[in-house]
Amino acid sequence: MIRLSNIQLPLDHNTTALENSILSMLEISAEQLVSFNVFRRGYDARKKTNIMLIYTLDIETTCDQDLLIKFADHQQVKITPDLNYHPVAQAPATLTERPIIIGFGPCGLLAALVLAQMGYKPIVLERGKEVRERTKDTFGFWRKKILNTESNVQFGEGGAGTFSDGKLYSQVKDPKQYSRKVLNEFVAAGAPDEILYVSKPHIGTFKLVAMVEKMRAQIIELGGEIRFSARVDDLHIEDGQVTGVTLANGERIHSKHIAVAIGHSARDTFEMLHNKGIYIEAKPFSVGFRIEHEQSSVDKARFGPNAGNEILGAADYKLVHHCKNGRSVYSFCMCPGGTVVAATSEENRVVTNGMSQYSRNERNANSAIVVGIDPSDYPGGPLAGIEFQRKLESHAFVMGGSNYDAPAQTVGAFLKGETPKALGRVIPSFKPGIKLTDLSDALPDFCIEAIREAIPAFNKKVKGFAFEDALMTGVETRTSAPINIKRDAKSLESINTKGLYPAGEGAGYAGGIMSAAIDGIKIAEAMALSINEKVK
Known part of the structure; x- marks a missing residue:
């Protein structure tokens, strides 16, 4: 087949325009064109009166080779x-040891699925509940x-990405087309076909809830095992080699x-790993507020x-500004037609996040407006970023009234340094x-x-971004994990613990659903190859 790129047509083009563009570009007749399908569709909105679909x-065709x-x-x-995805290995008939996946968010889900498809019958240990019970707890x-x-x-089947905008695009380099594998699995589990071709799928x-359930069922059907409410409290290491885990209920499971x-918020597990001697470094992350505007604006x-326009849908934005004080401020996790949600996983703390449904038809748009910080802003060792986050979250809890309400301020009042008298x-x-308040001391100066x-x-x-009635809600602290669990670039194992594979966002190797899922596939392949090598 032949791939044609950068075909530009008006937003209101008719159904035959694509075919005519193909015939014109390749200089062929309609009879020579056998079939075509859309691999990607985006848009160029730089000229608002003349938006183009790309x-x-x-x-x-009947003459592919000649045309190439x-x-x-x-x-x-x-x-x-x-x-097409091509598995790197197949489980040996003499397989006696099952790999363990700790965590069942996008990374753990794809790692377990790919391992199961290759015949390795993984054991998944998820500290939270299955997705529907988890949804009840979250809404509660x-x-x-x-x-x-x-x-x-933060915790439970599907990971933090379940309560999000469900964005399925990433900026990670993907030469092996892992992203296509992820999207195909999502479609097979019930996602709309359009995620395979729209430029910014979500x-x-x-929809994510039902999809996660179907993917779980496939893992189990292929011999995998998934345990919920199975928090890992200890990791066993002998002579630099991981040998197993102990669960909160005292059960020990062996695996090398x-x-x-584990995602970006498993702070107690980060502490356990650090105490076991796993090499961890502090890394940069970002903090800020959620900002809401009317989606129509x-x-x-x-x-x-x-x-x-139905094809364009609810508009998004991506913004960055480099400040005079040397800091960078940028929009993060923009949720068109969505809501701002409470995302704490610890008592007496307030954390914000953003979420959308597939329709993206809620009244407001929201995104995080965050400032980049690095370990020099929170000195004190590999886990100092956790305490930095906790301090901000605890203070936000108090500012909101100590009842899980969040502190908020209109943009107009924020820019003036005043407490707003009322919402706009x-x-x-x-x-x-x-609770309306002054957010001036919610974050460092x-x-x-x-x-x-x-x-x-x-x-x-974005005209209207500084609209005085726009609303800011705090605090956004879980943009990414404040740590990096260092791993070998080739084996993907921890640099000082054999058989331990730091994965996804919680280990510092992903930043969203798609990149986490891709990292899960990479981890599954690395584990499979290592298992097969040891069986020889």
Whole structure:
């Protein structure tokens, strides 16, 4: 097949325009065109009155080889790459040891699925509950302020990505097309087919719940085992080789191949690993606030007269500003048509996050506006970032009234350093609720200074961003893990513990659903190859 890229057509093009573009570009007749499908569809909205759709197409003709020769020097015409996933190994018939996956978020899920598909019958240990029970606990916290520290936005089947916008795109380099494997598995589990071709695919929480269940069922059908409410409290190491784990209930499970895919908020597990001597480094992360605008205003700012177009959907944005004080402020986890949600996993702390459903049809748009910080801002060792986060979250709890409501401030009041007297047009979506206050001491002074400088700068890129009625809610601290569990670049094992595979966002190797899932596949392959080598 032949791949054609950068095919540009007007937003309102008719159904035959794509075929006509193919025939014109390749200089072939309709009879020579056998079939075509859309591999990717994006848009260029730089000119709001003339938004263009941009296609990448995979086509089949009666003369593929001749066309590839004819257009050998044409950058828009290439052979379609092989997008099929090819397993790197198959479990030996003499397999006696089952690999263990700790954590069942996107990374652990794909690691377990790929291992199961290769015949290794993994054991998954997830500290939280299965996804539907977890959903009840999470909504219970939002509605009744009853927090289950083992079953919440951060912990449980599906990981933190389950209660998010469900974005399925990433900036990680992917030469082996792992992302296509992830998307194909999601579609097989019930995701809409469009995630295979839209440029910024997303799913949303409710669709993710059903998908995770189907993928779990496949792992079990292939011989895998998944245990919920199975927190790992100890790791066993002999002569630098991991040998097994002990669960919170005292049960010990033996394995010399253990993946640690625990997400960015498993702070007690980070501490356990550090105490066991696993090499860990502090790493940069970001802190800030959630900001909400009316989605209609974001649509108008981004799409102009085309706001509300069904193909374009709810508009998003991606912003960054480099401040005079040397800090960078950027938008993170932008959720069009979504809500701001309570995301703490520890008592007496307030944490914000963003979530959308597939429809993205809620009243507000929200994103985190965060400031980059690094270990020099929180000196004190590999785990100092955890205490830095906890301090901010505990203070936010007090600022919100010590009842899990979140402190909030209108943008107009924030820029003036005043406590707002009342809400404006933007209605807060955060549950359980908010308390209007002055956010000036919710973050370090350098963060407040940077955000106050960035908001007017962002307004130049997205008109209305500095709207005085826009609402900021604090605090956003779980942008990524504050640690990096260092691993060998080739074997993917911990640099000082054989058989231990740090994985995904919690280990510092991913930053969202897609990159975490891709890392899970890489870890599964590394474990499979190591197991087979030891069986020889």
